[in-house]
Every structure is written in structure tokens, then in C-alpha cells.
Amino acid sequence: MWIAESVTFGGSALDRAAPLRGDAPALADLQARGRIVPLWQGKPLIANGALAWVAPGSPVLAEATAPVFLGLEDGIGWFAQDISAWVPPEAEAVQPGFLDPSLQHHPSLPADHTFTELRAVMAQLSPRHAELAATARALLGWHQSHGFCAACGAASTMVMAGWQRSCPVCGAQHYPRTDPVVIMLVTRGNRLLLGRGTGWPEGMYSCLAGFVEPGETIEAAVRREVFEETGVQVDAVRYLASQPWPFPASLMLGCLAEATSDTITLDPAELEDALWLSREDLVQVRTGLHPCVKPARQGAIAHFLIENWLADRLN
Structure with missing residues (x-):
């Protein structure tokens, strides 16, 4: 993009x-x-x-x-x-x-x-x-939760102006972590697949997302997460944009994913609900006129991706 x-x-x-x-x-x-x-x-x-x-x-x-x-x-x-x-x-x-x-x-x-x-x-x-x-x-969140050496358990100290922690006992060096997360615009023709997590505010739906696992590519993570959460099969996957998401330490990897099926089979441990929305539905959503779905939160990459999909600015 x-x-x-x-x-x-x-x-x-x-x-x-x-x-x-x-x-x-x-x-x-x-x-x-x-x-x-x-x-x-x-x-x-x-x-x-x-x-x-x-x-x-x-x-x-x-x-x-x-x-x-x-x-x-x-x-x-x-x-x-x-x-x-x-x-x-x-x-x-x-x-x-x-x-x-x-x-x-x-x-x-x-x-x-x-x-x-x-x-x-x-x-x-x-x-x-x-x-x-x-x-x-x-x-600061990393320092707060990583005050002890992962190798020997001793208290570590902040060095390199906060960009590193050093263990005074075993000499191990530790660096701020970032967890890669895929977030997907799952499309099928004129429709977009959105889901909502348990406990989310009423009417809040967003793009599907999940952590990339060890030994996994971005594309494989997209296909796995979409299938695990909704049972929808995905074929082509294309990277679009990324967003640092410090809640607490993620890097959101925005992707376009082309679905080859549309039957939704929810995993209740992952999602409370999922649905397909057409472009016309999403126009209603963004203007606050949809009866069930509210607009995605401004500033989040989900909102960014959906808005640009609607405006046909994905390239």
C-alpha cells in the first residue's frame, strides 16, 4: 500500500x-x-x-x-x-x-x-x-515485566539507555521483545469477514487477528488463524501494512486474504461471533446506521485497512 x-x-x-x-x-x-x-x-x-x-x-x-x-x-x-x-x-x-x-x-x-x-x-x-x-x-512495559534474567533468575539491570537489560550474575543480555501478530482483511468478492471477541463492547467487530507461531510464515499464520477461528479457507495472502501496537508489545502485520469458502464455523474459545459484510453494509457501519455493527476504533490498523478497502486504495 x-x-x-x-x-x-x-x-x-x-x-x-x-x-x-x-x-x-x-x-x-x-x-x-x-x-x-x-x-x-x-x-x-x-x-x-x-x-x-x-x-x-x-x-x-x-x-x-x-x-x-x-x-x-x-x-x-x-x-x-x-x-x-x-x-x-x-x-x-x-x-x-x-x-x-x-x-x-x-x-x-x-x-x-x-x-x-x-x-x-x-x-x-x-x-x-x-x-x-x-x-x-x-x-517501559518491557522493563516492568522483565526485571529478572531469563537464564539464571537474578535481577537484571537496565543498560544502553533502556534498550537492553544485563544480568550481573551470568552476563546474559536481554533485549525488548516484539510479538508479531497477523491481522487480516479476509475478502470474498464484495464481502469482508469480521469477528468479535468475548467481552467486547456491544456492536464492536474487527478484522480477524492472531499471533504468528514459531517456525511459521506470515502467510501460513493468516491461513491458520482464519481457519481456526471461523472455519473459512484462505488461498492467496498479500502483505499490506504494519502497525506497532504497544498493548503490550505487538507488531500488527496487516494482510489481504482471499477466502475460497464462506461457511462460518465458529470456535467459541476464539470468537463470540463472526459475519460477512458487504461494501454496502460497511458504508452503513462507518456512518453509524448499521443496526448491529459499530465502526472500528479510529487509530487501530483494522479501521485503517477497512477504510482503504472501501476506498479501493489497496495496491
């Missing part, structure tokens, strides 16, 4: 300045005058629909973990720090559910600066801010 990198979290061309990650003096200089994005329980700081940042020494960072280096913009360093140890007022506690709508406000910040669920604002962010937020969330 010629517009593939316009998907949310892609296309920013951030200078990640990898050679600086091991240069402690250069990083110290950059951090002293840099921009630090604090995240609380995976939520970035947002203000007026944009990613917000604080200066080094801000009271917000009083209980923060070590900074991770995200990259450079016009010579200015962007960093991220996890402040999940901070306890917000009880009234601002996280609200469980498919998407947490709660906002947390740190008393040292202006009233319009809140920690906000990234999925709720991802479509509003500029490409650069979206890439920075996704990178920060993925990296």
Missing part, C-alpha cells in the same frame, strides 16, 4: 539515535536539557490532544524509574520515565473495562495535563507524538 506508513504509530521517521545509547556523557547532556514523557501505569501524559512532557527535576518524577532514551528531534532528546509508584487520589483510580476512561492528574501539573489511556487519544496525536508514545509505552 502506498499509504501504508500513514497508519497510527507509523510514518514519523523519528531519529532514534541508536549510536548514542551507549554514550553516557552524551546522554547525560541530552537528558539535562531534554524532554521527559512520564507514564503512569502505561498511560502517557497528555495535554490538549498532544503528548506532554516535563523538564528534568520535575516533582512528577520524584518516584520515577530510570529514564529510557526515545530519540532526537531537532537536537533535543526525548526520554520516558515510569511513575507508576505514584498513587493518585482515590477518585482518579483506574476504571476496569475494555478501555479505561479515567484520567489521573498530578498535583504539580496544570489542570489540563492528565495521564490518559493511549488507545483513547491515539488518533488525535501527531505522527511524531504517536511514535514517541508507542515507543515509550512498549519499552
